[in-house]
Amino acid sequence: MKRVWLTMVAAALLLPAGAMAADPAAALAEVRAFREAHAAEIVAELVEWLSLPNVATNVEDIERNAEMLKAMMERRGIRTEILPTGGGRPVVYGELAAPGATTTLLIYGHYDGQSVDPGQWHSQPFEPVLRRGVAGEWTTIPFPGASGKFEDDWRIFARSASDDKSPMVALLAALDALRAAGREPRVNLKFFFEGEEEQGSPHLEEFIEREKERLAADLIITADGPVHQSGRPTIFFGNRGIMALEITVYGPTENLHSGHYGNWAPNPAMRLAQLLATMKDAGGRVTVAGFYDDAVPLTEEEKKAIAAIPPVEARVQERFGIAEPEGGGRRLEEMIALPSLNVRGLRSGYVGAEATTIIPRTATAAIDVRLVKGNDHQRMFEKIAAHIRRQGWTVLDREPTAEERRQHGRLVKVEKLDGYNAVRTPLGLPMAAALARAVERATGGAVVRLPTLGGSGPLHYFDALGLPSVGVPIVNYDNNQHGPDENLRLGNFFQGIDIFASMFLWE
């Protein structure tokens, strides 16, 4: 009985009426007016949440973030639960039914953040500040008062400002704005906000397998990642996978004086450099045997979609001071459709004021390998380990014993860290066309259709649901995601509210 009554009410609500924006265009105009009038409150909610540290390795911080997110969702009438994953970093899950709707969107985001190195930031990572200016010449300004106006080019600097708290705040603000226009979502919404994405989602696969029925939907929407570098509204059809590893080369068992032993005791930093140098050629092509073999090539349709995107290489080169990109002139969008090998860190001995004249005991390289459709993270790891063995190294997956160090001249620990595979949804998916229309309606511009985002997302773990997935990113591309001075361009945030509101209308 109740369900019938609800359906009737909903049907009534969908009729044109005085207090209700009748068509999507009118509704979206009201959404825009609402979020302009209430910008200070919307930004204040984001800033409050950003002030809560969320480095994923601190479980207590993560729990506090989950509680605040749950409260934010419940204020919007979303039926919300904190669901444990087994890892102490729960999923915040919420449902909002649209009476009569036949389509269900499962919206993915994550509320944990990458680790921070505060010494490298210009402000504290968990004390959000507002800045205006251009890259390298930012000026901190006070937040305007309740009635103040924000400019689109101003930015908020804080960890997770872009990755990935602001999309979640924009989703909730979109609900508020839509309701202010007298509308409710016309699709059922299931919100799935993860707490350990930056840790490689170690419990996600198991969790999804267990919660399969609850999570039933028609389409997964990823609310994560930046828009295309052209600044145009973007939807993406895949994420790269990722596999991280660490390589540690062993030198003498103690740091040795470089005067007494330099020239004779092998230097692990030099040997690590020599080993890394065998992995890429001067042009940046990975020389690990079979590295590119499993990658599924782009389809004709995907190639066409890339050709339709405005080229951004010159702009990105200018912005980040890149004189000669790798790839021999191929487009950025083509390059991210290939697997990549990136040295994300090097550590050995000391540099700068801390330098001491030693032969270091060890040298470590942290590497991430981005995977594309067709790659398997375990197989990719094996290829790299095999490459290292072919260079004459004895490969271990643990610290060597003293005896092993005495016996093997080239001894290396190669450790596989997290890893998951890539996902790529066919561009022709009908629901994606509906989504593209919704985005274009909100923004008035042609949407960029990216076959894959360069970034990784744990979408592979949603395989058990058998659902297609499409990404709807909103944040600026130059957001320093994962690094110091992460930031959010406010114009992107505000446009994101419009985009999500339009997506909720699904017309």
Next chain:
Amino acid sequence: MKRVWLTMVAAALLLPAGAMAADPAAALAEVRAFREAHAAEIVAELVEWLSLPNVATNVEDIERNAEMLKAMMERRGIRTEILPTGGGRPVVYGELAAPGATTTLLIYGHYDGQSVDPGQWHSQPFEPVLRRGVAGEWTTIPFPGASGKFEDDWRIFARSASDDKSPMVALLAALDALRAAGREPRVNLKFFFEGEEEQGSPHLEEFIEREKERLAADLIITADGPVHQSGRPTIFFGNRGIMALEITVYGPTENLHSGHYGNWAPNPAMRLAQLLATMKDAGGRVTVAGFYDDAVPLTEEEKKAIAAIPPVEARVQERFGIAEPEGGGRRLEEMIALPSLNVRGLRSGYVGAEATTIIPRTATAAIDVRLVKGNDHQRMFEKIAAHIRRQGWTVLDREPTAEERRQHGRLVKVEKLDGYNAVRTPLGLPMAAALARAVERATGGAVVRLPTLGGSGPLHYFDALGLPSVGVPIVNYDNNQHGPDENLRLGNFFQGIDIFASMFLWE
């Protein structure tokens, strides 16, 4: 008048008498008995001084060390002054005349220490502890009371325990012991204790030029460095020079997300690895053009001296877990007679728990180059810079501008830090024969005559004095000098007292 009187008193003191050990052997027996009976006091003086932090970058600490050293010297009747160098890290200089003596020794040591990374130590670097055991299995034990006995294999762990406070304490204890045997030094002593050796002695050359007359002597004795790995008493005839440099490779102007840009934006860590890999071959030979050209080869006499030294390679390999030394089987002593290129540090992005998936902005390698006779530090730097240019890099000696980063694909900052040249005294020096006899008398064993120590010392700066120099090291070779857990084997310290006492007798 006064001088004549003093000479007469001294002559009287040199006559055999009841309270006075008549011949050197008898005097040295009494020296040994004294330092055994007073071991606790001698060690306590060392421990007290080691408790004073002495990292050369902290000028106030250095001043406190200078004051304490001056007081220690004055307690022995050494006329001591603290002489400013212009750098805020003074020379502690003392004189002790031996009436009637025709030989003057200028004894060099340094009281500053290398920087410390306390997290890497097993105890606090400036809270000396006593340990017994073997490498990797040390047990901390309490210092024995006033009448307690120390065992030769026990060690004191602290920064500068070996490099270079203990030799100075041993010199002073040798004076005490000699006097207890009723003897005084038979050579004039000038003590020259530097406060910025670990900083590359930036003011030393100028200081010595200015103080030339005061420093007039017959022989420079370096009381620094470890004994030969065989454990045998050692004198050395030279020090390697040193030249330090830092190489910084530039990536994007901001850390970039490795997913969105990995494969396309060049990675400075990988490029640094590729550049370093061009500098040495797989066998460890430096491949920088002309690197070995200026090195003066060992003379036949030096080669013979090396051949007479017991080989230590197997022992050192076992001790430090080295399976395959560089140099294709050549002796360690031959290898340190060649210049060396050592990567003492690597830094880029983050590793371990701090790793974030970025393309780092920069990658830095800290390098030290040990120089031998014939090398010039500036010329050596030019050779390395020329090598880097030949690999296709644009070499700067400062940070690049944004515009330079946009224009030059391979942009590197190559910065020369400190540098000084090597010194090598001919093995045939007559005074060295007297010194070798003194060392052998104190220890009862054949002395190792090393053509050069592997370590650097700023002896080059003493060139203005036109004096030969010979090193008399006392500390154990496996002392973790410059690294964490620096330590001093007490047996070496005690033997050092005997050696210096014998040197003072100069018979």
